[in-house]
Amino acid sequence: MPRGKSLTELEKGFIAGMKATGCSNRHVADMMGRSLCVINSYVRNPELYGKKKRAGRPPKTTPRQRRMILRAASNSILSSNQIKRQLQLPVTKMTICRVIKKSRFIRRRKMRRAPFLSPEHRQKREEFARQHINTDWSKVIWSDEKKFNLDGPDGYRYYWHDLRKSKMYLEQRSFKGGKGVMVWACFGSKGRIKLSFTPPRINSTIYQFVMKKSLLPYIKRHRRDHLIFMQDNASAHKSRSTMRWFAKKHISLLDWPAHSPDMNPQENIWGHMVRKIYENGKHYSNQDELKKAIVDAWNTVDQSLVDNLVLSMDGRMFKVIQNQGGPIDY
Numbered sequence: 001m002p003r004g005k006s007l008t009e010l011e012k013g014f015i016a017g018m019k020a021t022g023c024s025n026r027h028v029a030d031m032m033g034r035s036l037c038v039i040n041s042y043v044r045n046p047e048l049y050g051k052k053k054r055a056g057r058p059p060k061t062t063p064r065q066r067r068m069i070l071r072a073a074s075n076s077i078l079s080s081n082q083i084k085r086q087l088q089l090p091v092t093k094m095t096i097c098r099v100i101k102k103s104r105f106i107r108r109r110k111m112r113r114a115p116f117l118s119p120e121h122r123q124k125r126e127e128f129a130r131q132h133i134n135t136d137w138s139k140v141i142w143s144d145e146k147k148f149n150l151d152g153p154d155g156y157r158y159y160w161h162d163l164r165k166s167k168m169y170l171e172q173r174s175f176k177g178g179k180g181v182m183v184w185a186c187f188g189s190k191g192r193i194k195l196s197f198t199p200p201r202i203n204s205t206i207y208q209f210v211m212k213k214s215l216l217p218y219i220k221r222h223r224r225d226h227l228i229f230m231q232d233n234a235s236a237h238k239s240r241s242t243m244r245w246f247a248k249k250h251i252s253l254l255d256w257p258a259h260s261p262d263m264n265p266q267e268n269i270w271g272h273m274v275r276k277i278y279e280n281g282k283h284y285s286n287q288d289e290l291k292k293a294i295v296d297a298w299n300t301v302d303q304s305l306v307d308n309l310v311l312s313m314d315g316r317m318f319k320v321i322q323n324q325g326g327p328i329d330y
Helices: 009-020 025-032 036-044 063-073 080-087 093-101 119-131 204-221 240-248 266-277 287-299 303-311 313-322
Strands: 106-115 140-149 157-162 169-172 180-188 196-198 228-230
Touching (some): 009 036, 025 036, 080 093, 119 313, 140 204, 140 266, 180 204, 180 266, 180 303, 196 204, 266 287, 266 303
Parallel strands (some): 106 169
Antiparallel strands (some): 106 157, 140 180
16 A cells, blocks of 8 residues: 655644644544544654664664774775774674775775886876877887786785775886796787797897897888887896897887886786686696797787777877876776
């Protein structure tokens, strides 16, 4: 049976006046043409009439404790157990989680990796972006090295992201440790270059050998396009010997700012490959197995992905300028 209309403020005043004169609830209902049930409900507790009743048990935390929990969680990597211990609250970690999840502003997020950026790094990145906002990125060859581990990719740190605040990033200075395979890759709008597996530590001699074997034939095939080569600022890349080699081979270099992997679209291809290589939690027992998986993943990178990454560069430059040289999500 559908519920009747709630009492208006005028009707509530009429009931109060009638009850003050000693009228019974039934008489009031007959006078107003309303049900006895609604009159009884209002007379029983006028203060709570029309207010939604809470279902279940009352909350274990007070409003003040809930505010303390949300302040502790806001853009924090603390776990629910750590928040509980820090605030010395007599509740379970599940209660802490429920309080956070009910917030409109705080969400559990994976902290994306970002380079460590000093004020000087940010300035150089922003200057680079402003200088190249209208660059023809189809002329650029993108390169990078990456180490793939036998036991899967490096873990991510999670945190409680407060939507009212800036995102947090996991800043990294360099990669350390772990068994795996080091690989060099390169691509441009004209397509991909064959992968090169290298020793874990690359010196100038090894790097120049890789350039001679992989990069040079690619540039010669497309010499009429006047391509520009992008590399990061690793010591083997920027040594005097390597720079002389590039000059001797007439290879133009992009003046790339330090600590800027997020601006390099090759990182997106690495991400694509990592998902392929380690899908379903796959691990590898030896380097040969891992190398085969890396080559197979490289072969799944089609030209449409390459084209989209090249087209994304204008947006990356805009984001770097917008973030005043800070890290960007790409």
